[in-house]
Amino acid sequence: MTPMPRIALEDLIPNLRDGLTRKERAVLYCLQQAQQDFPGRNVPAITLYGRVLEKVDMSQAEFQSILTRMVGKI
Secondary structure, three states: OOOOOOOOHHHHOOOOOOOOOHHHHHHHHHHHHHHHHOOOOOOOHHHHHHHHHHHOOOOHHHHHHHHHHHHOOO
């Protein structure tokens, strides 16, 4: 049987300074970096997801959920 992955408390609890979790902050940081590489254009979601995966472990569904919340669409 495969052991359950450990979830760090920092990944679940929003930071008091800005209300973002570690994963949300990683998405925003990677988006800002990618926007510098794609000046004047939209950043492809798959490119952003790849960059986020280099920082934190996250499922595709979780990534989509974070992006949806940040964009404000349901």
